[in-house]
Amino acid sequence: MLSRSLSLGLLAFSLMSACNFHKDKTSEDTTGTTPTAEQINFAEVQAKVLGPYCQNCHSQGAGNLGGINLEGYAQVKSLIAIIERVTLVEKSMPRGSPLKGYPAELLTQWIAKGAPETSTP
Numbered sequence: 001m002l003s004r005s006l007s008l009g010l011l012a013f014s015l016m017s018a019c020n021f022h023k024d025k026t027s028e029d030t031t032g033t034t035p036t037a038e039q040i041n042f043a044e045v046q047a048k049v050l051g052p053y054c055q056n057c058h059s060q061g062a063g064n065l066g067g068i069n070l071e072g073y074a075q076v077k078s079l080i081a082i083i084e085r086v087t088l089v090e091k092s093m094p095r096g097s098p099l100k101g102y103p104a105e106l107l108t109q110w111i112a113k114g115a116p117e118t119s120t121p
């Protein structure tokens with residue numbers, strides 16, 4: 001009985017450590033890390049910017065707020081000038097909490113390189 005609760009305790013502890021480790025890595029991602037050349041591509045922008053910060057409003061499932069859908073490369077590319085304006089110049093999107101850290105840096109560099117679909121190291 002004692003050893004059973006001890007091992008449950010150990011299990012809980014290691015799960016908590018795993019979560020903390022994951023949390024550290026995630027927060028590291030959003031504070032000041034500079035994207036590498038291999039990260040300047042649409043998949044990375046989708047994973048680190050559009051997915052977490054835009055598609056909760058600008059997706060089919062969310063009703064394409066403002067008539068804007070940001071779920072595919074072609075749509076995003078066709079709206080790139082206006083996306084740059086609202087996210088990086090006026091900072092009105094995402095609403096109420098402008099991009100900063102890695103997502104802002106990634107989007108800036110991706111747009112500066114002409115918003116390529118794949119990396120060109």
Ligand code: HEC
Pocket residue numbers: 049050053054055056057058065066067068070079082083086087093094095099
């Ligand atoms: C909480 C919901 C929400 C989030 C998150 C959000 N938007 Fe929007 N967005 C809106 C709404 C609503 C509109 C239309 C009304 C307006 O312009 O404020 C809009 C409008 C826009 C427009 C059109 C602006 C114009 O002047 O015509 C663009 C482009 C846009 N969003 C891009 C983005 C991008 C890129 C992100 C992520 C970085 C983002 N939005 C995040 C709700 C959101």
